[in-house]
Amino acid sequence: MKIRTAFCLAAGVLLPPGLALSEMFPPTAVASRGAWTVEIIPNSTGGMAGLSSGGRRPVRIESASDGFRKRDIVVFADGSKEEFWFFNGLVFSLNADGKTVSVSNFNNARTGENESGASPRYPGLWWLSSAKPVESIRREDRELLHFIRESVPVGTPFLHAVTEAWVDAKTGQPVEAITPFATYRFTYQSMPAGELRMPPVFREAAEQALRRESRRAVLAEAFKQP
Numbered sequence: 001m002k003i004r005t006a007f008c009l010a011a012g013v014l015l016p017p018g019l020a021l022s023e024m025f026p027p028t029a030v031a032s033r034g035a036w037t038v039e040i041i042p043n044s045t046g047g048m049a050g051l052s053s054g055g056r057r058p059v060r061i062e063s064a065s066d067g068f069r070k071r072d073i074v075v076f077a078d079g080s081k082e083e084f085w086f087f088n089g090l091v092f093s094l095n096a097d098g099k100t101v102s103v104s105n106f107n108n109a110r111t112g113e114n115e116s117g118a119s120p121r122y123p124g125l126w127w128l129s130s131a132k133p134v135e136s137i138r139r140e141d142r143e144l145l146h147f148i149r150e151s152v153p154v155g156t157p158f159l160h161a162v163t164e165a166w167v168d169a170k171t172g173q174p175v176e177a178i179t180p181f182a183t184y185r186f187t188y189q190s191m192p193a194g195e196l197r198m199p200p201v202f203r204e205a206a207e208q209a210l211r212r213e214s215r216r217a218v219l220a221e222a223f224k225q226p
Contacts, residue, residue: 034173035064035191040117041183056080058117066196072118084118085202090209091120092202101205122174123184125165136169143169 038061060075069087085092093102106112112120133145144166151161165177177184
């Protein structure tokens with residue numbers, strides 16, 4: 001499939017016309033557009049420490065999505081921050097030099113997640129796309145759908161793990177999730193009108209990545225077997 005891109009440079013944003021939202025982000029049980037904050041409370045076992053790079057522990061994720069691109073600002077316990085952008089099946093992160101950006105591909109919301117908690121959707125909740133609620137409960141005057149996932153985590157001391165999530169039945173947005181490592185609590189803010197603006201260093205990396213993908217598509221078409 002040929003890649004069609006258009007660069008809205010005057011607005012400082014990237015907008016690919018004709019590209020379905022489902023191609024940008026896999027469908028899930030939660031909304032794709034909005035702004036929210038995820039508070040991360042580690043379990044008493046302290047297992048969260050081993051999940052963050054350099055031993056830093058993420059305590060908050062400030063997220064925003066306009067339906068085409070998503071930005072995560074991860075705040076760590078030591079006060080440091082890291083910024084991630086998800087766009088067109090790619091994840092962009094700033095390198096240690098503060099001047100260059102790393103680019104990686106992700107095939108779905110699960111593989112796109114970063115150990116710090118950055119995610120193309122909501123951290124650790126990629127499995128909601130195929131899950132069914134086990135019950136509906138009332139909490140704080142609203143209906144919540146309760147989801148449960150049981151698994152055997154690889155590379156962890158857990159022989160059996162349970163992850164629970166509570167999703168607002170009206171909005172489709174997660175309210176709380178409890179994993180073997182931490183509790184995630186979600187609060188939502190008003191989403192500014194218009195598109196998210198990628199900082200110049202991220203925008204330049206995105207433009208280069210999309211140009212490379214376009215060249216690959218052209219070459220693949222040129223050398224396609226008749």
